[in-house]
Amino acid sequence: MSRRKVFRSVFVMLAPLGLVPTLAACPKKPDPVVDAGAPPPPPAVEDAAPLDLQPEGSDAGDAGDGDAAPDAKKYTGPYVPANVVAIRQCCAQISAQAKSLGVSPEAGFLMGLAAQCNQTANAVQANPNSPEVAMFKNAMAGRNLPPVCRSF
Numbered sequence: 001m002s003r004r005k006v007f008r009s010v011f012v013m014l015a016p017l018g019l020v021p022t023l024a025a026c027p028k029k030p031d032p033v034v035d036a037g038a039p040p041p042p043p044a045v046e047d048a049a050p051l052d053l054q055p056e057g058s059d060a061g062d063a064g065d066g067d068a069a070p071d072a073k074k075y076t077g078p079y080v081p082a083n084v085v086a087i088r089q090c091c092a093q094i095s096a097q098a099k100s101l102g103v104s105p106e107a108g109f110l111m112g113l114a115a116q117c118n119q120t121a122n123a124v125q126a127n128p129n130s131p132e133v134a135m136f137k138n139a140m141a142g143r144n145l146p147p148v149c150r151s152f
């Protein structure tokens with residue numbers, strides 16, 4: 001017998017043996033999930049009055065009813081520099097102007113300018129001396145932009 005015939009007969013006999021573990025390793029079908037129906041309604045709350053979250057004790061001060069002096073400033077969030085606020089207002093106005101133009105080349109340019117404006121605002125907030133402001137001013141040069149954009 002030639003080697004080729006021996007190899008072929010051995011292969012034919014061993015091939016089914018390799019197929020059995022492959023078929024045994026096939027994943028089983030998952031059991032179907034039985035739907036339990038709609039979730040129960042939330043429990044009814046008898047006292048639906050808003051919670052009074054005023055501090056108690058020495059932290060309360062003389063706030064009493066929670067009203068502070070009318071000229072007192074209230075904390076509204078993290079500090080944002082005035083130039084960043086002006087840039088963000090400009091970005092919003094540019095975006096609104098682009099949307100009002102509809103589908104036109106100028107509107108596409110303004111949407112790109114608004115995106116660049118938002119990136120500039122983020123850069124200025126991170127570093128007030130960033131060079132992006134000068135590049136943005138050059139991009140705005142000669143354009144008919146909202147008056148808010150002329151302030152910086």
